[in-house]
Amino acid sequence: MANPRNQRRKEDRPAEITAAAMHTFAEKGFAATKVADVAKRAGVSKGLLYLYFKTKEDLFKAVVRSFIFPMIENLTDTVENTDLGAEEFIRGPLLKFAKSVPNSPARFLVRLLVAEGPKHPDLVTWYWENVASKGIGAIRTVVKKGVESGEFRSNAFTELPHIFATPVIFSILWKILFEEHDSLDTDKLIEEHFELILSSIRKNAS
Amino acid sequence: MANPRNQRRKEDRPAEITAAAMHTFAEKGFAATKVADVAKRAGVSKGLLYLYFKTKEDLFKAVVRSFIFPMIENLTDTVENTDLGAEEFIRGPLLKFAKSVPNSPARFLVRLLVAEGPKHPDLVTWYWENVASKGIGAIRTVVKKGVESGEFRSNAFTELPHIFATPVIFSILWKILFEEHDSLDTDKLIEEHFELILSSIRKNAS
Amino acid sequence: MANPRNQRRKEDRPAEITAAAMHTFAEKGFAATKVADVAKRAGVSKGLLYLYFKTKEDLFKAVVRSFIFPMIENLTDTVENTDLGAEEFIRGPLLKFAKSVPNSPARFLVRLLVAEGPKHPDLVTWYWENVASKGIGAIRTVVKKGVESGEFRSNAFTELPHIFATPVIFSILWKILFEEHDSLDTDKLIEEHFELILSSIRKNAS
Amino acid sequence: MANPRNQRRKEDRPAEITAAAMHTFAEKGFAATKVADVAKRAGVSKGLLYLYFKTKEDLFKAVVRSFIFPMIENLTDTVENTDLGAEEFIRGPLLKFAKSVPNSPARFLVRLLVAEGPKHPDLVTWYWENVASKGIGAIRTVVKKGVESGEFRSNAFTELPHIFATPVIFSILWKILFEEHDSLDTDKLIEEHFELILSSIRKNAS
DNA sequence: TATGAATGAGATTTCATTCAT
DNA sequence: TATGAATGAAATCTCATTCAT
Numbered sequence: 001m002a003n004p005r006n007q008r009r010k011e012d013r014p015a016e017i018t019a020a021a022m023h024t025f026a027e028k029g030f031a032a033t034k035v036a037d038v039a040k041r042a043g044v045s046k047g048l049l050y051l052y053f054k055t056k057e058d059l060f061k062a063v064v065r066s067f068i069f070p071m072i073e074n075l076t077d078t079v080e081n082t083d084l085g086a087e088e089f090i091r092g093p094l095l096k097f098a099k100s101v102p103n104s105p106a107r108f109l110v111r112l113l114v115a116e117g118p119k120h121p122d123l124v125t126w127y128w129e130n131v132a133s134k135g136i137g138a139i140r141t142v143v144k145k146g147v148e149s150g151e152f153r154s155n156a157f158t159e160l161p162h163i164f165a166t167p168v169i170f171s172i173l174w175k176i177l178f179e180e181h182d183s184l185d186t187d188k189l190i191e192e193h194f195e196l197i198l199s200s201i202r203k204n205a206s
Numbered sequence: 207m208a209n210p211r212n213q214r215r216k217e218d219r220p221a222e223i224t225a226a227a228m229h230t231f232a233e234k235g236f237a238a239t240k241v242a243d244v245a246k247r248a249g250v251s252k253g254l255l256y257l258y259f260k261t262k263e264d265l266f267k268a269v270v271r272s273f274i275f276p277m278i279e280n281l282t283d284t285v286e287n288t289d290l291g292a293e294e295f296i297r298g299p300l301l302k303f304a305k306s307v308p309n310s311p312a313r314f315l316v317r318l319l320v321a322e323g324p325k326h327p328d329l330v331t332w333y334w335e336n337v338a339s340k341g342i343g344a345i346r347t348v349v350k351k352g353v354e355s356g357e358f359r360s361n362a363f364t365e366l367p368h369i370f371a372t373p374v375i376f377s378i379l380w381k382i383l384f385e386e387h388d389s390l391d392t393d394k395l396i397e398e399h400f401e402l403i404l405s406s407i408r409k410n411a412s
Numbered sequence: 413m414a415n416p417r418n419q420r421r422k423e424d425r426p427a428e429i430t431a432a433a434m435h436t437f438a439e440k441g442f443a444a445t446k447v448a449d450v451a452k453r454a455g456v457s458k459g460l461l462y463l464y465f466k467t468k469e470d471l472f473k474a475v476v477r478s479f480i481f482p483m484i485e486n487l488t489d490t491v492e493n494t495d496l497g498a499e500e501f502i503r504g505p506l507l508k509f510a511k512s513v514p515n516s517p518a519r520f521l522v523r524l525l526v527a528e529g530p531k532h533p534d535l536v537t538w539y540w541e542n543v544a545s546k547g548i549g550a551i552r553t554v555v556k557k558g559v560e561s562g563e564f565r566s567n568a569f570t571e572l573p574h575i576f577a578t579p580v581i582f583s584i585l586w587k588i589l590f591e592e593h594d595s596l597d598t599d600k601l602i603e604e605h606f607e608l609i610l611s612s613i614r615k616n617a618s
Numbered sequence: 619m620a621n622p623r624n625q626r627r628k629e630d631r632p633a634e635i636t637a638a639a640m641h642t643f644a645e646k647g648f649a650a651t652k653v654a655d656v657a658k659r660a661g662v663s664k665g666l667l668y669l670y671f672k673t674k675e676d677l678f679k680a681v682v683r684s685f686i687f688p689m690i691e692n693l694t695d696t697v698e699n700t701d702l703g704a705e706e707f708i709r710g711p712l713l714k715f716a717k718s719v720p721n722s723p724a725r726f727l728v729r730l731l732v733a734e735g736p737k738h739p740d741l742v743t744w745y746w747e748n749v750a751s752k753g754i755g756a757i758r759t760v761v762k763k764g765v766e767s768g769e770f771r772s773n774a775f776t777e778l779p780h781i782f783a784t785p786v787i788f789s790i791l792w793k794i795l796f797e798e799h800d801s802l803d804t805d806k807l808i809e810e811h812f813e814l815i816l817s818s819i820r821k822n823a824s
Numbered sequence: 825t826a827t828g829a830a831t832g833a834g835a836t837t838t839c840a841t842t843c844a845t
Numbered sequence: 846t847a848t849g850a851a852t853g854a855a856a857t858c859t860c861a862t863t864c865a866t
Binding site for chain 3: 832
């Protein structure tokens, strides 16, 4: 009589629901997303959804957290455990990460965050503390290591690690908004951008 | 009986309403903005607002158009009528323009566009055709002029004028989201970024 | 074109709605009353009802206040302005008032108050301050006047004016609950009860 | 495998559930009481509760019956089996009973009955047949015995045994509603009231 | 033009009840 | 017996839009 499918699904419910919610929020935004649609997409009743998430807002926050967290954790782990030199790291894992973001589901989360920021300031705070500041911090660590090891010279950009993020953010927005109107090779944009920065801070470059 | 103040206001009504709408949309986003609030802020009745704008969406589009249009028109005009050399133009009027955007009301329109894009694809199309492509086109024109005049060498960035926009877009989002958590000198970021690009395409730079 | 009926009704809307709500709440209680039913009974849309009363609870409180207030105000006014002696007052206006309560719409408000007390403690406080304590106070004033003028002797009941209220409250509950099962002559119960009390405190009675 | 504690509890389940329900209904009223809360308070699952009580209404009726029945049965038994004279009985067991009611859990049942009467007319009928009419009947029996034995004269109150109940009902409502706002010595009110009635019907009183 | 009372469709949320295990 | 995940009907409340004046 045991129904292994039901058994297995019971434990996955929250994840199934956040996955469905992720897609719906990404497509329509917070306000235009109907809880009923999320439930239908997840294949559950509205009532069950409310068993796991107390309000629509709760669900929204769970979505943002559960999808962004793994990404940024992955980045900081990589920075901490790498044996690579600073330039090698930037041209390797960091570039790969930067290129992947505009094509990952995370690009929708950027939209959600931008769109819903004013209505959900605590979410922005969470994002700042757990994602943005950590991401910038990770890049800063890498650059500092390069300066200390003598690979990099110290200049304006070693103090502005944000410069590594500008092509990524730009690419995300471009893809979200204009992908259908104009195709932009975001991989190339990011790669060239990284090379440009490296050429400026690389010591043996001058 | 004619009241000159009323008389004068009568002609400004649509502008007063879009101004009120601009602020409310910027603060709350499209869905969370109540038409009644806009009307109250503009000092008119709901009924009158509906006399000028057929629907809430109409009002939204009017807001986006009326505020963005002057900005981009100003940029393209400047490009067409300038006597400056390419580098002079970039370091002068273009840099000034780029620095001004993240501090202008336009930054809220970026948020609105990002947030409401999926619900208003025709607005995105309009924005693409009248703003984004023209802006990128203007930069492309300037860069091409520099290449043709021998000021600039031809490299990856002369084909990717988007690179000039990345720090601007990044600065806008940073200000919108994290201004309260972390202050970033966006002027400096944009200025250094422009210098970085110039150092790469300037012919006598190597 | 002027429609006098609409004109007149506009001003009466809140009163029309509270009247409809009064009947529905009395019939069904707070929780079982549907706002939609009240609106239908009042001949307006749900939306309009919410224009005048922010929540269902607001409406409930407005009902209690608007129906009880006139009654108790009437009693205290009569006490203050009477020329009658204490016994005359009790056998006249007070008895008349006491008899009228179990037959007035107020009897439903007692039910509402008893039923909803735990969910609406502020309403109970309001009722205590504005109705119950004033009602008891009014009786106390009358009795004290009788004692001071020498009409009444001072005994346990001159310190317990509540005794005048017991047959009224009992009659209300009996009517609410058992009217269909057993007819009780509440007028007679109240009248005999008053006479009983008077015979005990009247000075020339012993 | 048999666990004696479980074994014992198994038989008490219904009583444990009605006890938990009694408290929750008394605190919140019928509509605001959640079956889930009752189950948790009783320490059982919702499913098990539904095994014993087919619906929430069933549970409600069981509560009213199981708590009121013993009280009224106790009263009628005492009346039937007493050796006391009428006045002795009234000043003894009846007064004791009357004083106890406003302090017993039964006072909450009065609230429930008043509150839910309109929604549960069969419960009111049951209450009338099994409680109210029997209670009034018991008092009538006592008074009649007094008249027949020559202890009491026959007057309005020997025809209106309800008069003995008025201070009890009043005390219950006062305690339920205003206990926190104003303390009333309900014992004294009831006692003085009984004395008042007795002084009126006692034959050797005039 | 100008008002704002009035509408009604639609969204979120709750909870009694069921049922697979 | 016993559980509690799951359902879905129903209720409150919101707000864009209309329209009589």
